[in-house]
Amino acid sequence: MSTEQVDVVVVGAGIAGSALARTLARAGVSVLALERSKEYVDHVRGEYMHPWGVAETQRLGVHDDLIAAGGSDIVRFVGYDEVVAPEEADATAFPLDTLLPGVPGGMSIGHPTSCRTLEALAVGAGAEVVHGAEVLDMTFGATPSVTYQVDSTERRVDCRVVVGADGRESSVRKRLGVELHRNDPRIFLAGMLVDEVRDWPDGHSSIGTDGDSMLYVFPQREGTARLYLGFSIEDKTRLAGRDKARTFLDSFRVEAIPDNARVADAVPAGPCAAYPMFDSWTDSPVAEGVVLVGDAAGFSDPTIGEGLSVALRDARMVGDIMLEDDDWAPARFDSYSEERAERMRRLRFCNQVYTDAHIPLGPDRVAERRRRLQLLNGGDPDLFMSIAAMACGPEVAPETSFDPSVRDRLLAPA
Numbered sequence: 001m002s003t004e005q006v007d008v009v010v011v012g013a014g015i016a017g018s019a020l021a022r023t024l025a026r027a028g029v030s031v032l033a034l035e036r037s038k039e040y041v042d043h044v045r046g047e048y049m050h051p052w053g054v055a056e057t058q059r060l061g062v063h064d065d066l067i068a069a070g071g072s073d074i075v076r077f078v079g080y081d082e083v084v085a086p087e088e089a090d091a092t093a094f095p096l097d098t099l100l101p102g103v104p105g106g107m108s109i110g111h112p113t114s115c116r117t118l119e120a121l122a123v124g125a126g127a128e129v130v131h132g133a134e135v136l137d138m139t140f141g142a143t144p145s146v147t148y149q150v151d152s153t154e155r156r157v158d159c160r161v162v163v164g165a166d167g168r169e170s171s172v173r174k175r176l177g178v179e180l181h182r183n184d185p186r187i188f189l190a191g192m193l194v195d196e197v198r199d200w201p202d203g204h205s206s207i208g209t210d211g212d213s214m215l216y217v218f219p220q221r222e223g224t225a226r227l228y229l230g231f232s233i234e235d236k237t238r239l240a241g242r243d244k245a246r247t248f249l250d251s252f253r254v255e256a257i258p259d260n261a262r263v264a265d266a267v268p269a270g271p272c273a274a275y276p277m278f279d280s281w282t283d284s285p286v287a288e289g290v291v292l293v294g295d296a297a298g299f300s301d302p303t304i305g306e307g308l309s310v311a312l313r314d315a316r317m318v319g320d321i322m323l324e325d326d327d328w329a330p331a332r333f334d335s336y337s338e339e340r341a342e343r344m345r346r347l348r349f350c351n352q353v354y355t356d357a358h359i360p361l362g363p364d365r366v367a368e369r370r371r372r373l374q375l376l377n378g379g380d381p382d383l384f385m386s387i388a389a390m391a392c393g394p395e396v397a398p399e400t401s402f403d404p405s406v407r408d409r410l411l412a413p414a
């Protein structure tokens with residue numbers, strides 16, 4: 001078996017892994033990234049990035065490359081929802097392009113495109129990326145190493161640090177023995193990429209509830225859009241049956257979305273898959289010889305679309321620490337672990353408030369939801385900031401916005 005030696009092995013060359021590999025490689029750190037897939041394909045993952053995530057792409061120096069590869073600015077958020085008339089939703093659209101100085105808005109971009117682009121940047125900076133790599137064994141501690149197989153050949157690579165960037169089901173996290181905390185799912189979120197969306201304004205995203213559905217529209221370029229559909233966790237058979245893509249699209253034929261055929265008559269352009277939505281987290285993403293980043297370190301409930309931003313901030317913070325000096329002892333990552341724990345705590349709170357306002361689903365709960373959305377949008381600065389934090393970044397809102405009493409005010413009976 002051949003043995004190599006590098007400074008850092010990154011397991012998983014997705015969003016967080018490729019972004020970090022690029023940062024380290026361009027500073028002269030030798031990096032080997034092991035990616036399980038042969039090529040990046042649509043697994044129904046994140047394709048909308050909030051403005052604070054876009055700010056992270058700028059700080060990482062990858063923003064213009066992502067736009068050049070097909071990313072588009074999302075400048076308005078329109079809340080098409082059964083409790084608001086469509087004209088009112090249009091008139092009160094939330095501006096995303098003026099939230100953070102120098103940030104043009106959110107960004108919409110295919111997940112495989114983001115991965116390919118970040119990987120190409122990492123390779124251009126000098127990192128080696130091996131696709132089709134199956135990790136067979138890992139040791140951490142003072143002398144970390146990873147054994148992997150590619151094209152039926154077994155190899156071992158010794159390094160100073162293993163970075164676990166291998167997503168939700170992280171093998172690095174499991175090998176490290178870190179169990180994630182998690183809360184109970186309240187909804188399923190299904191997603192599908194579609195083509196031939198007609199006349200949807202460029203740069204306008206929408207999320208709202210109608211009946212028993214939470215409906216998300218994120219336009220990409222040239223009539224393509226990423227759609228998501230949220231529905232009750234009890235409704236397990238909602239997309240059962242042979243034509244789940246059709247059932248999915250028909251959910252968008254609702255009055256809340258004006259001229260809804262623009263979306264509902266679109267053409268499927270990728271798989272339709274549903275996942276239960278929950279937050280997961282750990283306060284210990286670092287141990288001797290190993291650092292977890294992105295979903296591998298615990299993930300924000302995708303209902304509020306924070307995972308890409310979280311992954312990119314992780315990559316930036318860990319990269320900055322590793323490039324500050326040559327000491328990569330676990331204590332050097334304390335600022336990352338502490339900031340991440342607080343960031344994820346705040347995002348869990350954002351998610352609770354957001355889902356409290358968009359669920360309960362169903363016609364008998366409309367009045368309750370209308371009242372909650374009105375509370376969110378007016379009068380209570382802490383409630384407003386607990387939601388605005390999703391777009392601006394969890395650190396932007398004051399600590400008082402994440403106090404349990406804020407949520408109590410939202411849930412208090414009329």
Ligand SMILES: Cc1cc2nc3c(=O)[nH]c(=O)nc-3n(C[C@H](O)[C@H](O)[C@H](O)COP(=O)(O)OP(=O)(O)OC[C@H]3O[C@@H](n4cnc5c(N)ncnc54)[C@H](O)[C@@H]3O)c2cc1C
Nearest residue numbers: 012014015016036045046166167294295302305306307308
């Ligand atoms: C339905 C759904 C909708 C979402 N919507 C949004 C959204 O709108 N906005 C948002 O910001 N986030 C969203 N997310 C979350 C977002 O996709 C993730 O948080 C983000 O992709 C995390 O990046 P990552 O690099 O940690 O993981 P990934 O992007 O998952 O990358 C992990 C990589 O590791 C590779 N890998 C896995 N196992 C191994 C292994 N054993 N060895 C080697 N390689 C391995 C994978 O092939 C992959 O390339 C959504 C998630 C879901 C499930």
